[in-house]
Amino acid sequence: MASADLTHPNAIEPDEPQPWQRFFSFSVDHKVIGIQYLVTSFFFFLIGGALATAVRVELATPEVDFVSRELYNQLFTIHATVMIFLWIVPAGAGFGNYLIPLLIGAKDMAFPKLNAIAFWMIPPAGLLLISSFFVPNGAAASGWTSYPPLSLVNGQWGELIWILSVLLLGTSSILGGINFVTTILKMRIPGMTINDMPLFCWAMLAASILILLSTPVLAGALVLLCFDLMAGTTFFNPTGGGDPIVYQHMFWFYSHPAVYIMILPLFGAISEILPVHSRKPIFGYKAIAYSSIAISLLGLVVWAHHMFTSGTPAWLRMFFMIATMIIAVPTGIKVFGWLATIWGGKLRLNSAMLFAMGFVSMFVVGGLSGVMIASVPFDIHVHDTYFIVAHLHYVLFGGSVFGLYAALYHWFPKMIGRMLNEPWGKVHFVLTFVGFNLCFLPMHYLGLMxxxxxxxxxxxxxxxxxxxxxxxxxxxxxxxxxxxINAVYSWVAGAKAPANPWNALTLEWTVASPPPEHNFVGQPVLKTGPYDYGVAKQGAVRKPISQLKASDILSGSTR
Amino acid sequence: MQGSAVDSQQPIALESTSHGAEEHHPDLRLFGIFMFLVAEAMIFLGLFAAYLTFRSVAPTWPPVGTPKLELLLPGINTLILISSSFVIHKGDDAIRENDVKGMRLWFGITALMGAVFLVGQLYEYFHLEFGLTTNLFASTFYVLTGFHGLHVCFGLFLILAVLWRSRREGHYSNTQKFGIEAAELYWHFVDVIWIVLFGLLYLL
Known part of the structure; x- marks a missing residue:
């Protein structure tokens, strides 16, 4: 087994238990920052979930009975904003922060201080957003899209706070993106070429490129919206000669790529988790790696498929429809790569693997409805109906959140140094899977009706x-x-985690759990590729993963 | 099966360790600044695209009744800003030769030129016959030039910071010049954005 890891010089025990206070400090250690990101964003996930539950309580009956119409609008607006900007995006950044330096053999991120600054923008922005429920006229109530002119006539203070909060979160995201791109491109240990690095790094690279190219455009749109709201300009207000469609273009130029910013890190995490628990090499390393980049570049030129009913000219709708459908190709490549990876593997059906497989299956459902609504005539029929709500929750919850849970179960032992309880993890998976499908599958029908x-x-x-x-x-x-309960109990009193509980081959598992302060003593040594499970027997010469043929991996003979 | 042959196979990467010694990665700060400027450029590109869309959708542009923009003062301002990019580069040349005094001189001149640009911009603002909310053209004009002006201010701040820090003997040298290069890169960026902006607002 991976006994090599235990004798590895890096597998030292941390000198002393590290104090918990460091999680509340301006720490520049990427591991502390990663956990800060994850805990903070999970806290906001619970708030966003509470808001969603309130929305569903209201919708349990056809009449308006639980909350007022105005409050209902605020609830779903802040629910979406919290879930997107304060849970999924920062949680992806949290895993990126924790894992990237470990995966590429670096001691920290390229700019540790910038990293800490980026994190510490999130709690104030989140609290600011939540506090907007208590200003006159309440929180922003125009949906997370905040389309003008609607957003200009709803409560002014709530909208202003919404803009400031999203600007702050966008800035944090951009600073994180700068850090990820620099770290991934420039700080890999010597000998790890870009084609040897773990797929999670590829995915974070693709997501960070999108963050750098698209988030600033949203910032521009929000600044103009803020001028309209506070200074009396009419950029997006038709009564003064402005054009609300320009806002939609600028907004979706960010917010369509944003769905890839939210899903790509989890694509990467799944590409790590599936081979480990299938005990097989990843199928199609290069195809999965390059398809991440393809998704991120194609993702920049499909935004107007959100605007098929906004008077977009027919030729433009045609272009965006075709471009959108083309994205199904790199995405499909990934899905087939994952399926071929677990095909014939010795599956370890623990909580991480269950969530990972749940991710693949639920994401495929969301992906298929995505191709449906990419088609203009179908989209015009279901635009702004519950079909869209079903679709987006299948990709964002069935995709991103299942992926985040899979990653949490997989890396919790590494991060905290203690194992999570497996039976309770399975209970969690079953409840999530059943609840999720019961909640969102019927919405397809509601939307079609x-x-x-x-x-x-x-x-x-x-x-x-x-x-x-x-x-x-x-x-x-x-x-x-x-x-x-499982996470809190295990954090405090769970079974001690060994350095490599899953017998995984990537570098983070060669060091103690949790890793010591600068991750590695000296420079770590790459003894295997990241996915060489069951690849080489004693004395056999291993081919680099990028030279393996597909049939080799499927049949398991990879010598 | 799994991973059992970890030790027996050909390494795909190097087999060297340097235990104990802290590794030092090369200075990546300039690369980081460059990434930051990519993001900055996207804000401006977004605003430019918005401007061009407003322009192409409007029946007449600028809207009827917008006073014509004076070209002389902004033209001179543009020349000053473009030439300041060459001046600041002379400062970079100087520090390459380890000539801190020369660098200070060229950076000082650049700061002066930047300040003149800002004063000229403010002078133009005060003498324009339209305000922020007069019409769509006026709003985009003020927001675009104002946002660029903020960047000039920040660039100026960076240059002054370099001048302030370079008082100390040995703070900058031909091997230690990140601050100088960062300020220069930022200044070039501000300059390039202005050229596009000037073309869009005044000439097009």
Whole structure:
């Protein structure tokens, strides 16, 4: 087995237990910052989840009974903003921060101080956003898209706080992106070429390119919106000669790539987790690696598929429809790569693997409905209906959140130094999987039948199915409880984790759990490629992963 | 099966360790600044694209009744800013020869030129016959030039910081010049953005 790791010079025990206070300090250690990111974003996940539950309680009946219409609008607006900007994006950055230096054999990120600054922008921005419920007229209520002119006539203070908070979070994200690109491109240990680095690094690189190229455009749009809101300009206000469509273009130029910013890090995490627990090399290393870059570049030229009903000219809709459908190709390449990876493997069905497989299957459902709504005629029919809500939750919850859970179960022992409880992890998975599908699968039907999104009251004919969705959402809300108990209990009193509990081959598993302060003593040694599971027998010469043929990996003979 | 042959196979990478010694990675700060400027450029590109869309959608541009922009003062300002890019580069040349005094001289001149540009910009603002909310053209004009002006201010701040720090003997040398290069790179960026901006707002 991986006994080599235990005798490895880097597998030293940390000198003394590290104090918990460092998590509340301006630490520049990428591992502390990574955990700060993850804990903070999980806290906001719980808040966003509470808001979502309130939305579902309201929607359990067709009438407006639980909250007022105005408060309902605020609830779903802040729910989406919190989930996107304060949970999935920073959680991806959290794993990036924790794992990238370890995976490439570096002692820290390229700019540790910048890293800490980027993190410490998040808690104030999040608290600012939540506090906007208490200003006159309440929080922003125009949806997370904040389309003008609607966003200019709803509560002014809530909207202003929303803009400031998102600007702050965007800046944090850009600073993180600078750090990731620099670290991944410039700080790999000598000998690890870009084609040898673990796929998680490729995925973070692709996501960071998108952050650098698209987030600034959103910042530009929000600054103009802020001028419209506070200074009386009319950039997006048609009454003064402005053009609200320009906002939509600028907004989606960021916010479509944002879905890849949210899913790509998890694509990377899944590409790490599946080979480890299947005991097989990843299938199609280069295909998965380069498809991340392809997704990120194609992702920049598809934004107007969110605007098929905004008077976009026919030739432009045609272009964006085709470009959007082309994205299914690199995404499909990844999915088939993952399936071929677990094909015939010795699967270890622990919580991490269950969530990883849940990720692949649920993401495929979301991906398929994505191809459906890429098609203009179909999209015009279901635009702004619950079909869209179903689709986006299948990619963002079924995709990103399942991926985040998989990554949490997989790397928790490394980060904390203690094992999570497996049976409770499985309970968590079953509850999440059942609750998720019960909540969101019926929404496809609701959308096809024409139920509009973002409305507090609806036609009574949809009552039964909405009730079903709400029950699903309660199960989903409940499902976080076993996870929370498991995580807190294991953090304090779980079984001690060995350096390499999964017999994995990437560099983070060659050091103690949790890793010592500067990760490695001296420079780590690459003895194997990242995915050489069951590859070389005694005395055999191993081919580099990039030269293996597909049939070799599928048949398991990789000598 | 799994991983059992970890020790027996050909390494795909080097087999050298340097135990104990702290590794030093090369200075990546300039690369980081460059990435930051990529992001900055995207803000401006977004705003430029918005401007061009407003322009192409509007029936007449600039909207009827917008006073014509004076070209003389902004033209001179443009010349000053473009030439300041060459001046600041002379400072970079000087520090390559380890000539801190020369660097200080050229950076000082650049700072002066930047300040003149800003004063000229403010002078133009005060003498324009339209305000921020007059019409769509006026709003985009002020937001674009104002946002660029903020960047000039920040570039000026960087140059002054270099001048301040270079008082200390040996703070900068031909091997230690990150601050100088960063300020120069930023200044060139501000300059290039202005050229596009000037073309869009005044000439197009």
């Amino acid at each position: 024409g139920m509009p999104r973002r409305v507090a009251e609806y036609d009574p004919q949809f009552a039964t199915i909405n009730n079903l969705c709400s029950i699903g959402s309660y199960i989903l809300a409940f499902s976080t409880i076993p996870f929370l």
